[in-house]
Amino acid sequence: MAVRDALPAPLPTSGLSVIARRIARLPFAVSLATLWLALMVVVALGADLLLPYSITAFDLKARLSPPLFFGGTFAHPLGTDELGRDVLSRLIMSIRMSLLIALFGTLIAATLGTLLGILAAHFRRFVETLILMAIDFQASMPFMIIALSVLAFFGNSLPLFIGLMGFHSWERYARITRGLTLAANEQGYASAVRQLGAGPGRIYGRHVLPNIASTLIVSMTLTFPEIILLESGLSFLGLGVQPPLTSLGNMVGYGREYITRAPWIMLAPATVIVLTTLSISLLGDWVRDKLDPTLR
Template sequence: MMSIAPAVPAPRMITRIRLKMPILVIIAVGWISLMVLTAIFADQLRPYEITRMDLMARLAPMGTPGHWLGTDELGRDVLTRLIQSIRVSLMIAFGATILSAVFGTTLGFLAAQFRGWVEHLVMALADFQAALPFMIMSLAVLAFFGSSMILLVCLMGFYGWERYARIARGLAISASAQGYAAAVVQLGASPRRVYLKHILPNVASTLIVSMTLTFPEIILMESGLSFLGLGVQPPQTSLGNMVGFGREYLTRAPWIMLAPSIVIVLTTLSISLLGDWLRDRLDPTIR
């Protein structure tokens, strides 16, 4: 007679699921999801146009009907500009993170494949990048060439690529020494197929964790450049741009820089918490 296992009570099952993800990580995922949805549906969520000015409502405090987060020195709605700033900052950070990961991983795979002088050249470039004061270099480049969205994304995309290069090189060399990579090579697979179809999926989890750790750093870097006036330029706005313009009204209208500052802190903290949790879950050496 077939025995039927007792059903797990629903409360116990829910508790077990919750134990797999700490409450702080759940909150972090919720906040990140909220920011992503805000960036995607920014056009529908904005109550006004970002350039709309109401000089009769200059420096209106938080809670003012029609301007729930107040207005700035030109009477522009802070909530409207905050929503647009979230979209712009996340677009820059996401694009730069993808560019940095692709560039660094490609160089790391090239170093692992060809070894010799190619490997030494890539590692020398990585050492040079790690020793370079990136903020000072960014200020010099933006001051000389001027600021534009494309240049800003490309410039941020070269931040942290050496991490991906080192990780990809080490993991690729380790994977190449294992049986599955050697087997597909013996079957006649090209190096491109070996790295893209076999090695990359096996090292993707580590690279994804590295991306979650680099993403908040790029947000802070872009915010710092915009704060100094060399990032996103008006009439466009970003989180750092809002903080930079709001610092002059810190004593009279603190809400202008308070809202974007809170978003920067919570977003970077949430992504860092998620990255640490993913590292603990995906890294077999820690488990």
């Protein structure tokens, strides 16, 4: 009794320590990818608090100042651009903008494709044929051509641009959802719930959709980096996010003119694009391996 009383009480386990231990159990590459994505999320959510300068603040005296590791100063750790704007401040705001566009674009594509896939599997015949024709048309057209045409004809605004990104790859979700829903309708649990008198909304929302959600989540991890790269490409061409807003592709596009004199303007956002898309791809592959029962 005395010995037991003398033992120190176990220290309470904090939530952060539990998360840290779980990350440590992951494969090394997946752990690095998770930490990098967590850093990007923190930067995106806390961008207003992390900005050292305004993204439109000019300092012509410090024009094209090099980064700290190239002989620069602590005032501008990542250097400045051709107008003396702080590259770090613009990079922080660009991360928020690019992740915002990619997130909402992915959610729009997943929602639209899933809804159309369920409608095609439920109504069949004319509705299914119509949706499949739309899927084939979307898959046969290069999306970059569609995006260039829409932006050139309707002009550019942030809501239109996000909606356009959401139009990318919806056909992938529609095909997957239709196939999985047709398979689920042939299984016993869907038929049993239908015979008990459940309506289509309850059958698909409460029973079918949760069973196919893992495949759709994996598809979202593939679409997210694709939209980041697509947004970067359009912004690089000057058709994406417009000033005074900024994005990663926008920074790369403006920095290409100074690649020989001030490469840090382009290298900083380009590095973030590469690391973010690579991290999402690594994490998506790991999630697929965990959720796919055939790979266990």
